[in-house]
Amino acid sequence: MKRLIQNGTIVTSEGSFQGDVYIENGRIHSIGTGLSARFPGAELVDATGKLVLPGAIDGHTHIDMPLGDIHSSDSYLTGTRAALFGGTTTVVDYANQVKGESLEKTLKDWQNRAKGLTVCDYGFHMTVSDPKEQFLDEIPALLEAGVSSFKCFFAYKGRLMIDNDTFVQLMKLSRKHHFLVNLHAENGDMVEDATLRLLSEGKTGPQFHPQAHPREAEVEAVARAIRLAKDTGGNLNLVHITCKESVELIAEGKMRGVSLFAETCPQYLVLTDEKYKQPGFEAAKWVLSPPLRKLDDQNALWAGLANGTLDTVGTDHCPFFFESQKTLGKERFDRIPNGAPGIEDRLELLYHFGVKQNRLSLTEWVDRCCTAPAKRYGMYPKKGDIVPGANADLVIFDTEKHHTITAESRHMNVDYNACEGMSITGKVEQVFLRGIPVIRDNACLAEPGSGQYLLRFAAEGC
Numbered sequence: 140m141k142r143l144i145q146n147g148t149i150v151t152s153e154g155s156f157q158g159d160v161y162i163e164n165g166r167i168h169s170i171g172t173g174l175s176a177r178f179p180g181a182e183l184v185d186a187t188g189k190l191v192l193p194g195a196i197d198g199h200t201h202i203d204m205p206l207g208d209i210h211s212s213d214s215y216l217t218g219t220r221a222a223l224f225g226g227t228t229t230v231v232d233y234a235n236q237v238k239g240e241s242l243e244k245t246l247k248d249w250q251n252r253a254k255g256l257t258v259c260d261y262g263f264h265m266t267v268s269d270p271k272e273q274f275l276d277e278i279p280a281l282l283e284a285g286v287s288s289f290k291c292f293f294a295y296k297g298r299l300m301i302d303n304d305t306f307v308q309l310m311k312l313s314r315k316h317h318f319l320v321n322l323h324a325e326n327g328d329m330v331e332d333a334t335l336r337l338l339s340e341g342k343t344g345p346q347f348h349p350q351a352h353p354r355e356a357e358v359e360a361v362a363r364a365i366r367l368a369k370d371t372g373g374n375l376n377l378v379h380i381t382c383k384e385s386v387e388l389i390a391e392g393k394m395r396g397v398s399l400f401a402e403t404c405p406q407y408l409v410l411t412d413e414k415y416k417q418p419g420f421e422a423a424k425w426v427l428s429p430p431l432r433k434l435d436d437q438n439a440l441w442a443g444l445a446n447g448t449l450d451t452v453g454t455d456h457c458p459f460f461f462e463s464q465k466t467l468g469k470e471r472f473d474r475i476p477n478g479a480p481g482i483e484d485r486l487e488l489l490y491h492f493g494v495k496q497n498r499l500s501l502t503e504w505v506d507r508c509c510t511a512p513a514k515r516y517g518m519y520p521k522k523g524d525i526v527p528g529a530n531a532d533l534v535i536f537d538t539e540k541h542h543t544i545t546a547e548s549r550h551m552n553v554d555y556n557a558c559e560g561m562s563i564t565g566k567v568e569q570v571f572l573r574g575i576p577v578i579r580d581n582a583c584l585a586e587p588g589s590g591q592y593l594l595r596f597a598a599e600g601c
């Protein structure tokens with residue numbers, strides 16, 4: 140299969156230039172100008188006036204995630220199809236260990252869950268919920284199986300929260316075996332204390348969720364984790380960062396040479412805690428942890444993203460139906476399933492609010508959404524760049540197209556969109572996965588199960 144994408148503006152994390160991309164056997168063969176003379180007979184794709192980007196990589200998703208008696212509402216088919224519509228050709232989803240079960244079994248279970256359904260390429264981070272020695276001993280085998288990042292929690296007391304001793308042990312292992320520790324940095328004791336106080340005062344509505352997750356809980360956890368990363372020499376990746384003070388701590392940690400990476404998410408860049416003022420139960424749509432913050436935080440996150448303090452943007456896509464799942468917490472905000480949809484929106488939101496509003500350059504946009512996640516999560520240069528030899532995962536992006544985000548027009552299996560009604564400019568027009576057209580004319584052409592599992596290796600810098 141030979142394909143030539145012609146006359147687009149090719150954007151990578153290094154620069155942008157007018158030219159052609161020639162694809163052969165699913166890989167990028169050549170990049171240059173006037174390539175049709177060198178490669179006659181290829182199927183031509185006209186990208187005149189459009190951007191040509193590497194397929195985006197979402198390093199933070201929770202697809203079909205079990206939570207008590209329910210699951211997050213996207214299956215691997217609907218979730219990864221929505222990813223493709225949004226220009227994301229690879230996701231790294233979270234496989235969550237069930238207490239008492241081995242990491243090996245967890246990985247098998249999650250691979251079975253995804254099998255036959257996934258339409259974009261995918262890998263798994265492993266959430267360690269039961270950090271007993273016998274399970275931590277499995278880590279080298281998991282690395283062999285392509286899992287090069289593990290998540291743990293300072294939050295969710297009594298369920299997932301790990302203590303400092305265990306965290307130190309995991310960080311030391313990360314140094315020895317060159318893997319990344321993704322951390323949900325919120326102090327679970329502070330969250331529980333605030334939650335119980337609010338409930339005892341009869342403050343049970345969703346609008347109290349942010350008060351139960353005060354910024355101090357994030358800032359304490361971020362400071363502690365960076366301190367412990369420095370002491371152990373382990374490799375830390377702080378996910379879904381929301382606060383200005385956290386950005387400052389991360390900048391300082393990086394300056395001191397800590398092996399430290401950080402991620403933020405579109406919802407923290409484009410929404411604020413004003414959403415919790417919505418009447419009735421409406422605010423439940425934005426019950427996610429950490430919660431939405433202030434405009435000041437948003438500005439610090441944009442600045443941190445532009446100057447490289449924050450490395451990547453992942454979505455933390457974790458959708459629950461408003462009408463039938465979020466309502467489990469109708470009587471108590473702490474019973475509302477945490478999370479929001481977003482897998483389809485990231486690239487376009489970051490273009491509109493980042494590039495168009497001069498907060499990010501084109502190359503920074505591509506780096507934070509495509510190239511840096513590939514490097515951090517051990518997939519570079521196969522994924523995340525437009526270079527000869529890389530997988531021909533490519534997005535043709537229309538910078539002029541105006542549209543309005545609605546749940547109706549998106550493809551995620553959920554009854555609301557966190558950015559419902561937002562009018563934005565810039566839209567994913569065509570997507571290629573390993574050279575094959577998967578999004579064209581507003582339709583998904585990929586067959587269920589055509590997504591490939593990725594054996595990820597150690598992150599760059601670990």
Ligand code: URP
Nearest residue numbers: 323427428455457477478
């Ligand atoms: O509210 C959130 N973020 N739900 C997903 C799970 C997590 O903590 O990342």
Ligand code: ZN
Nearest residue numbers: 323378379428
């Ligand atoms: Zn988390």
Ligand code: ZN
Nearest residue numbers: 199201455457
């Ligand atoms: Zn998450």
